[in-house]
Each structure stands twice: as C-alpha cells, then as structure tokens.
Amino acid sequence: MAVSSCSFTLSPRVCNPYSSFECRPDPDFSSAPIGDKPRLASSRRVTASSLYAGGISSRGLSSLIFRFPPNFVRQLSIKARRNFSNIGVAQIVAASWSNGPAPDSPSLAAAASAQAAAAAVTVTVTNDGAAVESCIDNGSVQIGGSDNSTTTFLSSDGSITVHAGERLGRGIVTDAITTPVVNTSAYFFKKTQELIDFKEKRHHSFEYGRYGNPTTVVAEEKISALEGAESTLIMASGMCASTVMLMALVPAGGHMVTTTDCYRKTRMFMENFLPKMGISVTVIDPADVDGLEAALNKNKVSLFFTESPTNPFLRCVDIERVSKLCHSKGALVCIDGTFATPLNQKALALGADLVLHSATKFIGGHNDVLAGCISGPEKLITEIRTLHHILGGTLNPNAAYLIIRGMKTLHLRVQQQNSTALRMAEALEAHPRVRRVYYPGLPSHPEHEIAKQQMTGFGGVVSFEVDGDLMTTIKFVDALKIPYIAPSFGGCESIVDQPAIMSYWTQ
Numbered sequence: 001m002a003v004s005s006c007s008f009t010l011s012p013r014v015c016n017p018y019s020s021f022e023c024r025p026d027p028d029f030s031s032a033p034i035g036d037k038p039r040l041a042s043s044r045r046v047t048a049s050s051l052y053a054g055g056i057s058s059r060g061l062s063s064l065i066f067r068f069p070p071n072f073v074r075q076l077s078i079k080a081r082r083n084f085s086n087i088g089v090a091q092i093v094a095a096s097w098s099n100g101p102a103p104d105s106p107s108l109a110a111a112a113s114a115q116a117a118a119a120a121v122t123v124t125v126t127n128d129g130a131a132v133e134s135c136i137d138n139g140s141v142q143i144g145g146s147d148n149s150t151t152t153f154l155s156s157d158g159s160i161t162v163h164a165g166e167r168l169g170r171g172i173v174t175d176a177i178t179t180p181v182v183n184t185s186a187y188f189f190k191k192t193q194e195l196i197d198f199k200e201k202r203h204h205s206f207e208y209g210r211y212g213n214p215t216t217v218v219a220e221e222k223i224s225a226l227e228g229a230e231s232t233l234i235m236a237s238g239m240c241a242s243t244v245m246l247m248a249l250v251p252a253g254g255h256m257v258t259t260t261d262c263y264r265k266t267r268m269f270m271e272n273f274l275p276k277m278g279i280s281v282t283v284i285d286p287a288d289v290d291g292l293e294a295a296l297n298k299n300k301v302s303l304f305f306t307e308s309p310t311n312p313f314l315r316c317v318d319i320e321r322v323s324k325l326c327h328s329k330g331a332l333v334c335i336d337g338t339f340a341t342p343l344n345q346k347a348l349a350l351g352a353d354l355v356l357h358s359a360t361k362f363i364g365g366h367n368d369v370l371a372g373c374i375s376g377p378e379k380l381i382t383e384i385r386t387l388h389h390i391l392g393g394t395l396n397p398n399a400a401y402l403i404i405r406g407m408k409t410l411h412l413r414v415q416q417q418n419s420t421a422l423r424m425a426e427a428l429e430a431h432p433r434v435r436r437v438y439y440p441g442l443p444s445h446p447e448h449e450i451a452k453q454q455m456t457g458f459g460g461v462v463s464f465e466v467d468g469d470l471m472t473t474i475k476f477v478d479a480l481k482i483p484y485i486a487p488s489f490g491g492c493e494s495i496v497d498q499p500a501i502m503s504y505w506t507q
Contacts, residue, residue, distance in 0.1 A: 238358025323351030361490030417460030
C-alpha cells in the first residue's frame, strides 16, 4: 500500500513592523496611548509617511528604523524569509534625517518624507527571500533596476519556480505580474508576407492552438529552467508524454529496456502496444546493471526508460552509472522523475538525456490539473514535438496556468513533504503491525546509498506493507481519518492508495 505524505501550508505570520528585519531592538511604546501605537496596514506596507502620520515622534524612531547596519541586504534576505514566511511586501526608505535631529514642524516633516520617498527602494519578499526590484536613481548609488537582464538572482530552485519564464520577459505583452491565460484556438497574421515570414522563421508567433500557446510556453520555460534543460514539451498528461516519447524515439523494429517496478499503465503500453510496431522490450530489476549491460550487448537498444524512484516500491536507479553505460552503446536514457520532483533530483545533470514528469503530481501540486512534461536537449525535444503535433494531446492554456501557479510554491511544498514523509516512514518502520516500509530515506532501503548520492530529498510518498491479509489492510485504510482514499499523489491533501484494489482489481 502506498501512502502519500501530508503537506502543510504555512500561513504568513503577522510581524511587528519594527522587528521584521531585526535592524534594531523594538521601541518601547508601553507608555504611549493606544491610539498612538503604530499598526500594520492590511497590505503590510511600511512607509516613512505612514509611520510619521500615525502620531509617533520620528525622533524616537529614527535611530531604530532608518539607520541600517552595513550587512542590511544580507540580513534582509535571511531575516525576511524567516519573519515573513513566504509572503510579504516591505517598502524601505532612506530618510536623510535618520542620523540627525528629527524635523520639528509639519513642513519640515513633509519635506523629509518627500526626500525619503525620492530615494525609495521597493523590496518584495518572495518564497526565496527578498530581492531588490526597483530603485529611483536620484544621483546616488542605484541598488538595482527592473530592466536588469541578468539571471543572477535565479540562483536557487525557489527563485526559479517563482520567476523563470516570467520575470525577464515572456511572449505576452502585459504589465501583469501573473501570466495571462490566452484562450484561443488559432492566431491571425496581418498580411500574407507576415505569414510567409513566420513560416520561414523570420517572424515569431503562433499558428494553431495544437502547435503552441503563449501561456503554455511560460510553463515550459519555467520547467526547463528548473531542470537545466534546453527545451521542455508539456502535454495533456504524464501518460501522453510517456507514450509520445516512446513512439518518437524508438524506431519500428527497435529495442528498448525498462525496469520491473514501474507505473502499471506505462508497462501495459510497452507490453501490449509497442510490439504491434515491432518493438521488443527487455525488462530488468532496477538494480540489475549487469542485466542492462547484457541487454545492450545483445540488442541494438535505442532507449533505456525507467522511473527513479519507481512506482510503487520507490526503487532508485544509479542514473549516472546507467547513463554512462547506455551512452557507451549508443542508447538514450530517459528518467521518469515524477516521484523525485525536479527539486530533489536533477536527472539531466546526472547524465540522463531526458527527464519526464507527470506534472499532475508534485509540479501542479493541488490535485486540480492533469499535465505531463518532458525536458532535454532541443534536438530530442523537437523530434518528440513533431509527433506530438500530429497526435494531439495538447495541454489546455487554463491547465498551463494552473501548472505555473502551482510551481510557485513547489519548493515549499516539497520541503515539507520530504520532512513529513521521512518522519512517517520512521514511525511506520518502528511499528509492530507494519511488516516492511519502502522509502529511499531509510537506511533499510536497498538503494539508500544511491538515493543519498543523487537526491537532496527523498520525496513525499511512503510505501509499506501491513502485517496481515487484504481484509486487514482494508480495515486499516478505512480507519484513517485524514487521508483520502484516492489515486494520484503530490497535492496538498494526504492520500492513501491500496494498489491491490486501486490499480490491480480488474487485472
């Protein structure tokens, strides 16, 4: 039985505006009238004018609020992440009177506020901490600009999931922070010459909805950035991505290798449909590298396709080792990394040619969208895309938007799911009524050492065997209070799945 671990969504804390970044200790307002105490606006914006207008003497606040330590930017990055959780906006102003006497008259106060506003720096606290977004240059040092074309701020997976494909420009002309949904089935050209320029790749546009969509392209670029891939193709489901990839890359009469432990529908396609095209398949144990080498020596293998971790026993393949072995024999390697996610495992960096995901799971992350994606070199993705344009299986732009939305919290969700799943696996392994637990993070897992080498986290799914028969397991499942009895995994809700019934009842 497989149990998808819990994922907790943490609400942002309501922070004291004077201790948010811990620049100085909190001022003491215990003796001030209640009406004079500063209050946070609902938008959580803190400005010089709002502080002064609240009736608080700026003389008492100047040394506490407006004098920043030398390492302020670093503190902001670290402390804002801690204090604001994953949401918040802080507007920081540099007041010219911060180190001197405060203005004593309304006119001087207004002038000081205006001067402070002229040197304003807006800082947005994102999932990845705080990043300086814009600055009005008044002749002094300019911290940053919104037209900065570098990608140095995309230095972590958290920043990539939020900003990639959007922050540095996208194929949709808009000032909106979020990517608009382009609901159209076709695109027009102003003149015939523009159409000819498009056909000859001198003009960038789209032609027909099955061939591309601006919203979908943003989702693809975001996944490419996260995987470190040249290109990504997103489709209507994970199975769509798997089947199209197999038909595009394994020629008629060819041979491929896969593993015993894998998603049932994928195995059904390889066993029942690929032979109709004359394609033969060798099936090996995930840890059987000698079996893989024997298959490569015996057959002209086009592709080695496996999950890592696998479904449902979470076996792990040594991606770097099998990639080197397959490449030495001219075979491609495609890793289905759905259970790992792009945050826990970088299959392409480990040597794989392609990495595939059911984006329905962790990438979407909210149990509300079906999608699949495959990432890799432009040349291979183009081959797959050509067949995809013929077969269809196009992702709806509304679904692409949900993928974009879901990815913005991917690293927060995966971190929590990793932690919860490991604690659950350890608790289950210690329970006398549990016969065995399958989780790569446990030392008892057969590929634990491999998982430690190629994964930064072990995933949000735990598989285990209850010490009893089918009816005993059913009683256990029905007694659970939090998990839903349902297929799939990777969303915010916990799910419990008994494969003997959910997946194999009709077999």
